[in-house]
Amino acid sequence: MDCVFCALIQADSARWVARGPVALAFAPLTPIAPGHALVVPASHFADLFDTPPEVLAETMALVRRVADAMRSALGADGVNVLNASGPGSEQSVPHLHFHVIPRWQDDGFSTWPTGRSQRRLQDDPIARLASAVAG
Structure with missing residues (x-):
């Protein structure tokens, strides 16, 4: 199997946080924080653009449940x-996945980008985006 996440799901070889028919959560091999989890659809979808809206909604609902559990069970200040x-x-990994990372005010790292994109667009990118979303 070419997809590492599909192979992991099929082999049942992950440290599972949650398993459902549509979405799953498991511990990554190299977590960047205690309790770091990955949330994925149970079926293979390459990315956000490939995933049907109903699968994306179920996957995001599990992201929320995992995030809530990080606050209650791990005492995280945020995610x-x-x-x-x-x-x-x-x-x-070409399988839709969301990293859900528990955060504490004193954890000593940042997940925010440290630079700015070098890409420049003509015209007003926000107006172009708003037009595309509207119609």
């Missing part, structure tokens, strides 16, 4: 939810 979708995004 970061990270996703990369598509070839220009540095997506490392």
Whole structure:
């Protein structure tokens, strides 16, 4: 199997946080914080653009449940939810996934970008985006 997440799901070889028919959560091999979890659809979808809306909704509902559990069970002050979708995004595994990372005020790291994009667009990118969303 080419997809590492599909192979992991099929082999049942993960440290599971939650398992459902549509979405699953498990511990990554190299967590960046205690309790860091990955939330994925149970079926293979490459990225956000490939995932049907109903599967995306179920997956995001599990992201929320995992985030709530991080606050209640781990005492996290907050969470970061990270996703990369598509070839220009540095997506490392071509299976839709969300990193849910518990955060504490004194954890000593940042998940925010430290620079700014070098890409420049003509015209007003927000107006173009609003037009595309509207119709």
